[in-house]
Amino acid sequence: MMETPENSLNLEKTIQVIKRRFTPALTVFLSVLFLTIIASYFLKKPSYTAEGKIRFQRTNVTSALTGLGAEIGKLQPVTEDNQTNPLNTEAEVIRSLPIVQKTIKKLDIKDSKGLPLKSKDFLESLSVNAINKTDVLKVSYQDLEPDKAASIVNVLMELYLEQNVSSLRAETASARKFIEKQLPNAELVVRRAEAELARFKEKYQVVSLQEEVTKAVEVIGELQKQLSETQSRLADVNAQSQEVRKLLGMNSQQAVIMSSLSQVSGVQDILKETQQIESQLAARRTVLQDGHPQILDLQDKLQSLNMLLQQRIAMVAGTNKPQLNKNFQLGQLQQQLSARLVELESNRLGLENQAATLSRLQLSYKQRLNNLPRLEQQQRQLERKVQGAQSTYSLLLQKLQESRIAENQSIGNARIISEAEVPEEPSSSRIITYLSAGFLASLASLATIYLLEAKDKSIKTVDEAKELLGLTLLGVIPAASKSKKFIRGHEEPESYSQIVVRDTPRSPMSEAYRMLRANLKFMSADKELKVIVVTSSVPKEGKSTVAANLAVAMAQTERKVLLIDGDLHRPVQHKIWELTNNEGLSNLLVGQAEIKTAIRKVMGNLDVLSSGVMPPSPGSLLDSKRMAALMETFAANYDFVIIDAPSLNVAADAATLGQMADGVLFVVRPGVVNSVDAAFAKELLEKSGQNVLGQVVNGVITKNEPYSYYYFNEDADLKVPQESSRTSSVNKKLSI
Structure with missing residues (x-):
């Protein structure tokens, strides 16, 4: 193991x-x-010692033969530790208070004062040990009376065997009741999943999506072929129609009307009579003047015939008749061409309707085909739900039957192989x-x-900080090597505030800050973090030093960084950077300074805005519209803005600044902060809705940790931090 x-x-x-x-x-x-x-x-x-022996089997014989309930009461360790022995667990069960108290009560064991013997005194005389390389426990009891010692051992073993069998049956019954309780829920889940799948198929008319895809592709191809043929025929019909219209000098509607008029006898008779009168009128005008009665009579007849002709034409052509030429008598060829034009026009309309119908049908199939992948994905999801629910339900049914059978056959896997005899000699x-x-x-x-x-109650190690706060571990900063003062085995806080990333770039602390910078970059893979607030639970945890060194590490990547001292209660950044603090953030907020003069450049790509004169009410200044406007300006002009905020137990300024930032970086220092303050700070951040990026454990002393986060090469000129296997795995998880 x-x-x-x-x-x-x-x-x-x-x-x-x-x-x-x-x-x-x-x-x-x-x-x-x-x-x-x-x-x-x-x-x-x-004193006399009586001994008895109990043998254990990994499983009871009945379960092994039936194959049901074989796991019940099986002797095996909970963990895979080689030093764990199931017999030791059973030994502790024998020494448990219920069995001990039952033994005392059954034998009515008294102490020297005549009172019932206490369990604690009983256990002092009781010894339960596993015999090496066997599956046997030796139960021993020491007492001044040999008969009493033997009776106690025998009764104790009998009570243990009874308790063993009853506990196994109770466990089996508990499992059966649990399964019976869960079975209706599992059946309901199956029904719901099946009903949901059925509704899906009914809603989208799904039978077989794979076959539908194949069929849809074939239909779309066939429709495209028919559409091409229809469009080709339509082009041919249009060409013929245009040529016929050009020969006739009229459109299809006019051709229909003219063809109809040429075939109506009433119209043709009037045309013939009109032509005769026009001939007579022309002949009479050669010998008579226009005012002659005969000329006037012929003109009146001609006008009446024309009116009658118009009425009959209106009856044939309709009220909204198109413009017609005056030739209402068509020859045979013209009539054939008119009929052909009408036929072509009818074919054209039919082909256009057919093409439109084919296009709509093709579009409908394409839309259905485009939706098929989504429908297929939904169907697979619903089918998986049905299969999972059915598997769970079937498994519960099987386990229910097994538990019922196992409950009736529960037999202990321990038996007494040697009862205690009355000892003859004292131990x-x-x-x-x-x-x-x-x-x-x-x-x-x-x-x-x-x-x-x-x-x-103090936090002592990195693991305790991780377990208590439950925040992502973004960085582990080792303690400064120059510090020699310790408090309870930990380095004195803030005793060494050197900007190590700038001054000693090859030191382990510098590498730790660069690792913190890399982890922050991995956390912001989707959305870049520009404004970060650095805070802690209590003062003296090194948040200001962390903020300063993190700013230097980011500036070394050729990114423009602004470090703001947002701690208007106990400002530190001007001391770290050896700057005057006569102008700073507070002066900007009250309008007593300009940004260009308040911000000072301390190194390449890094500017520092100190706190300025400490105001009487820092919280109101930081929670102002002016501060929000400044943060927007800084975020627009810099790649990164790091804010050194006050500790959370000093003021709520960090929570206020966190609302204006992309995230909050929480600094924890072992040996300085206790679990109560750290838990309070975490609760404050959660209630205020902060985006807590993670925690940085600062001032870690290697020898105080259960494992080493760093080890160093012995070469004094080159000390390269090397991560232990556990730290490496943590950073890999952060990178992912």
Whole structure:
């Protein structure tokens, strides 16, 4: 069995706790050991030890034969630790208070004062150990009376076997009840998933999407072919129609009317009579003047015939008749051409309608084909839901039947192979005394360590900061090597505020700040972080130093950076950069300074805006429209804006500034901040709706950590930070 990472980390953490509390724990251990050994010499009465043995099997025989409930009561360790033995767990069960109290009550065991024996005193005389390289537990009890010691061991083993069987049955019954409770819900999920799939198919008329895709492609191709043929025929009909219209000198409607008029006998008769009168009128005008009665009579007849002709033409052509020529008598060829024109026009209209119908049908198929991938994806999702729900339901049904059978066959996998006999000779009291003394001393020292750790609420390691705050670990800044003062094993806060990224670019701290810069870049892959607020829970956690060095690290990437000292309570940046603080942020907010004079350049690509004169009400200045306008201006003129904000337990300014920024960077320093202040700060950030980017653990001392974040080459001229395997994996996760 291999050691799991979780157990390894717990072991390392325990070792670190023991190192911190070694001195008081050792003092308590030696004191208790000495006092216990001295007190034991006053007990001169001999004691007798009775022993019994219990054998365990990995699974009970009935479950192994039936194949049902084989996992119930199976002896196996919870973890994969090689040092974990299931027999040790069963030994602790035998030593548990319920079994011990039942034994005391059943045998009516009394102490020296005639009162029921306390469980604690009983356990001091009880020993349950696994026999090496066997599946057997040895149960021993030491007492002044040999008969009593044997009875206690036998009763204790019997009660344990009863408790073992009852607990297995209770576990099986609990599993069965849970499955019975979940089964209706699983069935309801199946029905809902099936109903949803059915509604989807009914709504979109889905039968087989794959076959529909193939068929749609074929239909679209066939429609395109028919449309091309129709358009070709339509072009031919249009060409013929235009040629016929050119020969006739009229359009199709006029041709229809003229053809109809040429075939109406009433119209033709009037035309013939009109032609005769016109001939007579022309002949009479050769011999008579226009005013002669015959001429006037012929003109009146001609006018009446023309009116009658117009009426009959209107009856044939309709009221909205087109413009017609005067020749209402068509020859045979003209009549054939008119009929042909009418036929071509009819074919043209039919072909246009057919082409439009084919185009609409083709468009409909294309739209359906374009929607098919989306419908297919939805169908697959719904089918997966149905399959998953059906699998869960089937599994629950199977497990329900198995649990019912297993509940009826639950049999313990332990049995007594050797009952305790009445001891004839007393046990070696001195060895037991020493062992008892060592055991009590160990318990006392462990209790001392526990109490001291429980009383100390400070955050001590990087892991504690991660576990307590639950924030993404963006950076681990090692403690400055020049600091020699320690408080409870930690470096004195703010004792060394050198700008290491600028002054010692090859140092481990510089590399840590560059790693912090890289992690921030990975976090802003989708949206670039321009304005970052740096804060902490309490003062002296090094937030100002982190902000200054982070600004230098960003400026070294040829990006234009502005560092703002937003701490109007305890400003520090002007001291770090050795600047005068007569003009700064506060002066800009009240209109007593200009941006060009207040901002000062400290190095390439890096400008610093100090806090300025401390105002009487910093919170109102920072929560003003003027401050919001300044932040917009700074964000527009710089690639990065880093704001050194006050600690959260000093003022709520960090929360105010965080509303104007893209994110908040939370600095934590082990040994300086305690869990209460850190939890309060985190709660404040969450309630104010801040975008907390993550945490930076500052001032980390390697020897105080359960694992080493850094180690260095021995060459004094070149100290390159090398990450441990655990830190490397953390940074890889951040990069992803």
